[in-house]
Amino acid sequence: MSQQHIRVRFAPSPTGPLHLGGVRTALYNYLFAKKHGGTFILRIEDTDKKRFVPNSESYILKTLKWCHIEPDEGVGYGGPYSPYHQSKRINIYRYYINQLLNNGYAYYAFETDDDLGIKRKEYKNMGLTFSYNYENRNKLDNSLNMTKEQLKKKLDICSSYVIRFKINPGEKLKMHDIIRGWITIHTDQLDDKILLKSDGVATYHLASTIDDHLMKITHVIRGEEWLSSLALHFLLYRSFGWDPPNFAHLPLILKKDGKGKISKRNPENFPIYPMQWINGDTIIPGYKELGYFPDAFVNMLALLGWNPGGKREIFSLQELVKTFSLSRIKKSGVFFDIKKVYWFNKKYLISKKEEVFSFMCKKMQKNFILYEKDYLWKVIHLTINRIHFIHEIWEHSFYFFTPPSYYDTYFLRKIKNNHEQIIFKLKNAKLSLYKINPFTYVNVKLFFQKYENKCRIKMMQLFRFALVGNLKGVDLFTILEMIGKKESIQRLDNLINKIK
Template identity: 35%
Template structure:
C-alpha cells in the first residue's frame, strides 16, 4: 500500500496534493541539494518476522551506500521486541542475505560496537529508564483500560461522522497518584501512552519536503491519538524503541519505506518530549509487483535467498535493487547500460538522484543484469562456474556424458546464451542427448513450412563434405551450389543436430559434437525426412 492509498484509507482525505507532490510535477532530481557533506550514521533495522525480501534489501542498500559514500557508518539493528511474530530462522536469514550481497555492517549483532546491544530484546533496561523519564515529565501516562473498553472506543470512533483514527478518550490520563498506586499495588496490567501534542510536528522529509500529517478528528466527540509506547508485557512498541535507539546510536539519517510516513509525526513528538533533535528522514517509494501490490516478506518469491536459489547472482540483484527508486547520472548509465558494481555505487550514490513514485518490479531487467554478470563470471572465473554447472549437468546426464572438459568447453563457447546456470541443462540438452524429432514441437512447426526435398539435399551435401571441409566453407559451398540463402542452411542443420533449439552457433555445435556424432545425427535426420516425404 502506497502512502497516498494509506492516507486516503485511514484519514479520509480525498486530495493529497497539499501533502505529497503530484507525479506529473515530480522532477528526477530535487530542486535543492539534499546529499550530506559529512560522514553520516545510517541503520538498517529489520524485524526478524520473515525472510528478507527485495524491498528490505533496497532499504539496506540505500542506507549502506549513503554511509559508504560519505565515509560514515552503517549499523545493523534487530527490532525483535514483538516476540509473537518472530519467525524461526529469520535472524540467520538476515545475516546470510546481507553477507551474500556483500553488505558489511560496521556495528551490529555478532559484531558489537560502542552503542550496543544491537538487538532490541536485549535493551529492556534502556527502554525502562527512558519511559520513566517521560512518566516523570508528564509526557507519558499509564493506561489501565482493558482491551474490551479500548475496542469499544475504536468501534465508536469508526462510526463517527466524520470517522477518526484518534480513538482514545484519555480516561487514564486523569487518574490521581493514589489511584495509580492502588492499581499498581493490585497488580493491574497497564500500557504506557504518549500524551500526544494538540498538533503533531511538521515532517521535514529530504525527498518530499515539508509534510503536515495530522489525524482526522471529530470536533463533536474529541478523541486523542496517544500512541502506546510500552505494551502490557513491558516491551516497547516499535515507535518508542525506534526513537530511543536511533538517538542513542547517533543515527543521522533514516532511509525507510514510504509506508512509515504516517508514523513519523509520532516519532517526532517523542523526540520533542525528550528534547532531542531527530535525524534526517528520507522516505522512499514502495517496491510493488506489476499488479501494484506491495512485496511481502512472507511470500517467498521475492526473498533474497529464494532468488539466490533460482540462480540470481548477488551482483545482479544489487544492481537491480538500487535502480528501483534511484537513477545514476544519465551519461554514466548510458555508458554502462546501467550495469554498475557495488563498489561503483558506493562512489556515485547521491541522495539527489532519488526518484518518487512506486517502482514496479519487472523481472526482465533482473534477468538482463544476471546474464551480464554471469558472462563476466564465465570470462574471469570459469573454473568456479564450471564446478557449479557440473553438479547440475551430471545429475541429469551422468558423469560419462557431462565431463568437466565438455562442460567447460560449452560454457566457453556458448555461455552467452545463459541468463543463469540453472538454464544449462535445458538450453544445451542437445550436447548430451540426440533430438527426438517426433516429440519436439519446434521441429514439427519448422518442418511444416519447409520443402522437405530441399532439406534432405542440404543435409546430404553437408554430410558428404564434413570430413574434408571446414564447416563455414562447406556452408558457403552449399549456398553457391544450391543457390539458397545461408539462413536456410543454418536452420536445416540446427533442425538435424539440435532439434531446432538455439544456444550454439552451427559451427560450434559441430565442433563440440565432433564429426562422428554429427554424422550419426545427420543420418537420423535424413532417415526421418525420407519417411515423411
C-alpha cells in the first residue's frame, strides 16, 4: 500500500443536511487517507436535480470544517481533476456512454414510466415481479430489437429514451470487499440498470464509476446501502477496461431499540445532524448548537463501527489517524446510544477547563458580578463533574455568586405545611450561625450535627434550600464556607420571608 498513493473521496448528494452516517463516512475516508499519507477529496454528486435542496452544499462544507476533517482537494478546495460537481461533468459522461454503446455494453430503451408501470401491473396480476433484465429485454421497446436504420429513425424523431447497461447472464462474479471479504453474485440476478436518464443526465452508477477512475480513486469507502450496486459497478469498470478500486462498505448505524437504521427522513428522539439545519420555519439543532465539542463528536463517530482494540476509548484526531484501520471495522450494524455521546462530551469537558473558565467569566460580566479568579477556579473544580456541557455550568454553580431567584415549588409547599415550626427553627439556627467563629468547613459541620434527626424536614435540607433554591448542589458545608457567614444568614432571611 505504501507504493501506491492513496486517494479517497467523500461524495455526498446536496439533498439536505448530512446526518451521522454521512459524517462517519467522511471521517473514515479522512482517517484512512491521512494514515497512509494520501489525499482526501470532496466531490458533490448533484445530478439528481429533483432532490436538490438549497444550502446543502454549504452545510456539507461547514460540517467538515467544524469536525476538523477538511478535504485536501475538491469542491471548495480546487485540484487537478476539476470540476468536482457532477452536474458540470455531463459532457464527460456522454463521451464514455458512447463508448459503451459502440462496444455493445449498453443500449437505448424507449419505454416510458407509464409503459413500465403497466408491465409491472401485468406481472403482479400473474403473481410475478417484473424486471428489466435478460429474460424480458428482447420483448421490449429497445435498440436490441431494432436494426440500425430503425434505431436511427427512432432517434431522429426525438423519441424519449434512457440508456441501460446490458447484463450478460450465466456468469458468477467474485468481488472483494475489504470489510466483508469475498462476495459472489450471479449475473442472472441482476437487471439492466439505467446509466443515462431521459433528461440526458447520468445516473450515480455511471457518473461515480467514471469519476472515480478519472480522479484516480484507489479506495471507495462508502455506506452499506451501496453494497447491492457493487456488482454493477464492478461490471462497468470491466466494460471500460479499467481496474476497479478497492471497495469497503461500512455497517449501518442502527437505532438503539433495534428498529431500523437512523435516517434524516425519520426524525429520532436524539440529534442526528452535526450542525443546525434550517428548513423554512423549522430549525433543527445539531450537536454543535447543543453544546457538543467537535472532537468529542468525532471521537464518538470513529468508534461507531470501528474497534481499535483494547479498552481505550478517548482518542484525539491525530491518535485516530495513527490507529485507524479498515480491517477493524465491523461487518454488522452498530447501535447508536445517545448516553454514550453524553459520556464522550463529559470526558472532553473535563479536559477543557480553560474554556469553561472563559465561559464563566463572560457570564459574570454579563450579570455584573464581581469575582476573584481563584474563587472562580475553585467553583469550576467543584462543579465540573456534575455537567456534560459548558452551558450547564452556571445552572450548577450560580449559588456560589448570587442568591436563588426561584425556589422549587414542590419543596416550598412541603415547608408551608409546617411553616411556623420551620420558621422558628430557621431563626434559631440563624442566631447560632453568628456564633460560629471562624466560619470554616469543620466548624459548620459540627454545628449541624446537633440538629440532625430532630426535625421532620431536616435542617441540612432547609439550609440547602435557602442557599440554592432546591435540594441539589455540591457539599453543603463547602457552600457555606465559600459564600461566608454574612451571605449565608442573608439567604436564610430570604427564605424565611418567602415562607411568610
